[in-house]
Amino acid sequence: MHGRIGLTTPDRAANLRAMSFASHITRCPRPFETDPAREIATSFDDLAPEMVEVLSGTAGCSPYLKGLMTKEDAWLRDALSMDPDEAIDRALVIEGESEADLSAALRQAKRRVALYTGLADLAGVWPLEKVTGALTRLADIATDKALKFHVGREIARGKLPGATEDDIATAGGAFALAMGKMGAGELNYSSDIDLIMLFDETRYDDDDYHDARASLIRAVRKMSSMLSENTADGYVFRTDLRLRPDPSVTPVIISTDAAERYYESLGRTWERAAHIKARTCAGDIEAGDRYLEVLRPFVYRKHLDFAAIQDAHDMRLRIREHKGLGGPITLPGHDMKLGRGGIREIEFFTQTRQLIAGGRDPELRLRGTVEGLAALVEKGWVPADVAETLTRHYRFHRDVEHRVQMVRDAQTHKLPSTDEGFRRLACMMDMDRAHLVSDLTTALTEVHDLTEGFFAPGDASAPTADLDKEEAEIVEGWKAYPALRSSRAVTIFDRLKPDLLAALKGAARPREAIINFDKFLSGLPAGVQLFSLFDSNPTLVDLIVDIAATAPALSVYLGRNAQVLDAVIGGDFFSAWPGESGLRADLQETLDALPDYEAKLDGARRWMKEWHFRIGVHLLRGLTPPAEAGLDYADLADAVVRVIWPLVAEEFARKHGTPPGNGAVLLGMGSLGARTVGPASDLDLIVIYDAPGDAESDGKRPLGSRAYYSRLTQAMVTALSAQMPEGRLYEVDMRLRPSGRQGPVATSLAAFSAYQRDEAWTWEHLALTRARPIAGDMAIGDAVEEVRAEVLGRDRDPARTIADVVEMRARIAEAKGDTGPLDPKIGPGRLQDIELVAQCAAVLAPETPRLTEDQIAIGVEIGWITRDEAQALNAAYDTMRRLQSGAKLITDGTLDLDTVGQGGRAFLFRLMEVEDGEALLDRVTGCAETATKAIEAILARRPGEAA
Numbered sequence: 001m002h003g004r005i006g007l008t009t010p011d012r013a014a015n016l017r018a019m020s021f022a023s024h025i026t027r028c029p030r031p032f033e034t035d036p037a038r039e040i041a042t043s044f045d046d047l048a049p050e051m052v053e054v055l056s057g058t059a060g061c062s063p064y065l066k067g068l069m070t071k072e073d074a075w076l077r078d079a080l081s082m083d084p085d086e087a088i089d090r091a092l093v094i095e096g097e098s099e100a101d102l103s104a105a106l107r108q109a110k111r112r113v114a115l116y117t118g119l120a121d122l123a124g125v126w127p128l129e130k131v132t133g134a135l136t137r138l139a140d141i142a143t144d145k146a147l148k149f150h151v152g153r154e155i156a157r158g159k160l161p162g163a164t165e166d167d168i169a170t171a172g173g174a175f176a177l178a179m180g181k182m183g184a185g186e187l188n189y190s191s192d193i194d195l196i197m198l199f200d201e202t203r204y205d206d207d208d209y210h211d212a213r214a215s216l217i218r219a220v221r222k223m224s225s226m227l228s229e230n231t232a233d234g235y236v237f238r239t240d241l242r243l244r245p246d247p248s249v250t251p252v253i254i255s256t257d258a259a260e261r262y263y264e265s266l267g268r269t270w271e272r273a274a275h276i277k278a279r280t281c282a283g284d285i286e287a288g289d290r291y292l293e294v295l296r297p298f299v300y301r302k303h304l305d306f307a308a309i310q311d312a313h314d315m316r317l318r319i320r321e322h323k324g325l326g327g328p329i330t331l332p333g334h335d336m337k338l339g340r341g342g343i344r345e346i347e348f349f350t351q352t353r354q355l356i357a358g359g360r361d362p363e364l365r366l367r368g369t370v371e372g373l374a375a376l377v378e379k380g381w382v383p384a385d386v387a388e389t390l391t392r393h394y395r396f397h398r399d400v401e402h403r404v405q406m407v408r409d410a411q412t413h414k415l416p417s418t419d420e421g422f423r424r425l426a427c428m429m430d431m432d433r434a435h436l437v438s439d440l441t442t443a444l445t446e447v448h449d450l451t452e453g454f455f456a457p458g459d460a461s462a463p464t465a466d467l468d469k470e471e472a473e474i475v476e477g478w479k480a481y482p483a484l485r486s487s488r489a490v491t492i493f494d495r496l497k498p499d500l501l502a503a504l505k506g507a508a509r510p511r512e513a514i515i516n517f518d519k520f521l522s523g524l525p526a527g528v529q530l531f532s533l534f535d536s537n538p539t540l541v542d543l544i545v546d547i548a549a550t551a552p553a554l555s556v557y558l559g560r561n562a563q564v565l566d567a568v569i570g571g572d573f574f575s576a577w578p579g580e581s582g583l584r585a586d587l588q589e590t591l592d593a594l595p596d597y598e599a600k601l602d603g604a605r606r607w608m609k610e611w612h613f614r615i616g617v618h619l620l621r622g623l624t625p626p627a628e629a630g631l632d633y634a635d636l637a638d639a640v641v642r643v644i645w646p647l648v649a650e651e652f653a654r655k656h657g658t659p660p661g662n663g664a665v666l667l668g669m670g671s672l673g674a675r676t677v678g679p680a681s682d683l684d685l686i687v688i689y690d691a692p693g694d695a696e697s698d699g700k701r702p703l704g705s706r707a708y709y710s711r712l713t714q715a716m717v718t719a720l721s722a723q724m725p726e727g728r729l730y731e732v733d734m735r736l737r738p739s740g741r742q743g744p745v746a747t748s749l750a751a752f753s754a755y756q757r758d759e760a761w762t763w764e765h766l767a768l769t770r771a772r773p774i775a776g777d778m779a780i781g782d783a784v785e786e787v788r789a790e791v792l793g794r795d796r797d798p799a800r801t802i803a804d805v806v807e808m809r810a811r812i813a814e815a816k817g818d819t820g821p822l823d824p825k826i827g828p829g830r831l832q833d834i835e836l837v838a839q840c841a842a843v844l845a846p847e848t849p850r851l852t853e854d855q856i857a858i859g860v861e862i863g864w865i866t867r868d869e870a871q872a873l874n875a876a877y878d879t880m881r882r883l884q885s886g887a888k889l890i891t892d893g894t895l896d897l898d899t900v901g902q903g904g905r906a907f908l909f910r911l912m913e914v915e916d917g918e919a920l921l922d923r924v925t926g927c928a929e930t931a932t933k934a935i936e937a938i939l940a941r942r943p944g945e946a947a
């Protein structure tokens with residue numbers, strides 16, 4: 001017998017037994033061949049019976065593992081007596097001073113890890129993840145050892161310019177990216193390893209670049225040979241370096257700069273998918289991780305990338321055609337990796353969805369297949385039952401793959417082609433042949449059915465909806481639009497069109513829906529992404545049809561900003577409103593991840609459009625009432641201004657130094673100050689700064705305080721309103737500042753105080769009732785609030801103030817004229833009229849609320865407005881606000897019931913709680929007439945005279 005375990009005390013023996021391999025056994029292979037099984041049972045008959053059973057069963061199924069047991073007899077006995085984790089750690093200690101010694105040590109480690117993981121797998125000692133993890137650790141360590149050894153040789157020979165012995169620890173800036181299963185920590189039992197070899201060219205002077213590259217090319221070639229050459233001791237790993245950019249014309253290692261330029265200009269979807277699993281595994285780990293971070297935007301796009309589905313589908317079809325793997329599933333010789341229903345199908349299913357959404361959600365950027373599926377379930381991208389099925393079958397597939405490879409250490413993924421081979425496989429899995437065949441058939445079929453439906457949805461042969469002549473002409477015209485200029489877009493759209501036209505024809509007014517969808521489609525600059533998105537999300541088509549049938553203005557908006565649809569399926573689109581603080585935190589986090597000022601401004605535009613669209617859709621579909629939607633729009637505007645102001649201030653200070661004096665505050669005026677922002681509102685802003693007139697900034701290009709804050713204000717207006725690739729945030733109106741258009745765009749606190757106390761007109765005091773500090777230095781905001789309270793709270797002549805308001809009201813009526821009975825803003829008893837009287841009440845009262853409803857209430861308190869009049873004003877104000885919110889959502893012009901279509905009318909009627917257009921007109925005009933009578937009665941009296 002070979003090296004029997006020595007005698008020990010009973011307690012120590014029990015402890016050793018508890019931590020040994022045998023104590024973790026949960027299953028056991030059955031021997032397929034009796035002679036090898038009997039031979040190994042005899043050799044190891046001094047071990048525990050259950051251990052002998054595992055060893056003999058394994059030897060009876062796998063000639064390869066049987067040979068390793070014989071060759072590593074002494075080591076195996078020792079390893080089986082200790083904790084499995086410790087055993088594998090010891091096996092991975094690899095040392096060797098000379099090339100021959102290191103080569104032998106690497107191969108010895110490969111034998112021992114292969115033997116131990118094979119036994120741990122077959123005996124159920126380790127789950128799949130620990131088996132593949134141990135194999136991956138070996139690959140990592142072996143690659144690192146071989147790379148650093150040969151880079152060290154180049155350094156010792158003086159061939160790597162400027163490098164010393166200290167540079168061996170980082171392989172002279174060279175590093176290996178583990179790709180595929182190695183990158184994911186999922187190496188199979190007889191896998192080759194896919195590596196991309198790169199080096200950090202910034203470590204070398206320009207004059208030394210070519211010599212350094214030549215030296216590292218030699219080192220990598222020798223590294224690859226050391227790992228893959230089959231010597232008398234065997235091989236370590238077959239090494240494949242062909243996943244690098246353009247491998248037919250590039251050397252085995254290239255610079256990171258060259259790789260970045262390649263992926264930026266020529267990178268394809270399959271290369272993006274491959275980099276999901278990319279991981280720095282050897283050499284200069286820090287340089288590799290920096291490179292992967294730079295490459296992140298190539299892998300994960302900022303928008304939902306549904307076009308990747310078609311690319312992945314085409315890739316699958318090409319693989320099948322190239323490998324001859326088409327046709328129905330038949331088990332003999334079936335490829336468990338690339339065949340129908342195989343491992344690659346599950347990996348593609350997972351990786352493609354990660355590509356689609358990973359740009360928006362970093363938590364989906366996972367390398368492992370099983371963990372990736374779990375994350376997709378958590379984020380709502382994959383149904384839990386689908387992920388559970390694919391995960392279960394993935395583990396089963398990998399178990400089968402491992403056992404096929406264990407038989408003779410063959411790099412194969414194919415099932416046996418003979419009945420004898422299936423019986424051997426069944427013995428390895430401790431199953432009978434019939435159950436194995438049944439389980440394989442079920443698993444492959446279910447995987448194929450689940451993944452094929454995802455990659456190839458829809459049926460282009462479905463009949464189109466019946467169209468009349470005008471509708472058919474509209475649809476025919478779609479071919480000329482930019483969105484359908486590519487054959488790929490046409491292919492996807494043709495598959496989509498039958499269901500889309502059927503949905504449009506099913507709208508209340510089909511022709512209107514088709515016309516409005518036409519407006520949407522005509523504005524799209526490209527179609528592949530969006531059509532792919534529709535193809536994979538039929539519920540999104542329902543939303544588009546709903547918008548097309550209801551809100552033509554929103555259809556046009558969507559055509560120009562289709563990326564906002566990402567938010568519908570890529571986030572918590574229908575979850576509870578986060579409030580201003582939640583929005584602000586989300587926007588700040590979004591911008592923090594972007595590299596520079598321009599990128600942050602564009603990022604803010606994308607972010608704002610998504611949330612703006614969300615509010616509109618919720619209002620359109622009745623998920624949010626109009627009053628609540630108004631507060632949501634106000635929250636959104638507040639969040640944008642509060643996050644953008646410090647961003648602008650920081651960028652401005654970078655050029656002109658820190659702000660002189662104490663800084664500045666932004667005041668929200670008008671609808672922003674009163675939190676009555678609507679779907680199309682401008683932002684009324686005033687900037688107040690606190691600095692002495694002779695103060696100056698301390699930057700490279702210093703400015704005096706007046707110039708500094710004026711130009712900072714202009715920078716803020718530009719940041720909010722400039723048209724950029726992602727559109728604009730808001731139009732900005734600064735006419736409510738002191739002296740209006742003639743005054744400076746930023747006003748000092750002293751000048752603002754003096755102006756409001758001594759020069760401001762009544763209308764300016766009315767506007768001040770709604771002023772609210774929004775962003776900037778809140779200490780200055782408090783000072784402004786003190787000025788506001790003092791100016792608006794002082795005694796004034798009520799008769800004079802009311803007379804000024806009466807004159808203003810007449811002037812507005814003369815200037816605006818008759819805007820129609822359904823204008824909610826302009827005209828007697830409309831919004832502006834009600835707000836004018838409410839602001840007057842606030843000016844006449846000792847306290848000054850900002851909200852219109854509160855201002856009406858304080859008018860009652862001072863005896864200027866009766867309770868009945870207040871009720872009439874509030875009812876009219878609510879009606880007009882509702883109408884304004886709905887009208888601005890469905891049209892960007894004057895509301896005309898004859899032109900907004902049936903869908904628009906139906907939406908307005910629901911929003912206004914009326915049956916038809918006549919009832920809507922009656923309600924609006926009735927409220928306006930009642931409010932007008934109340935306003936005229938109020939303006940005819942002084943405070944304290946209300947009945």
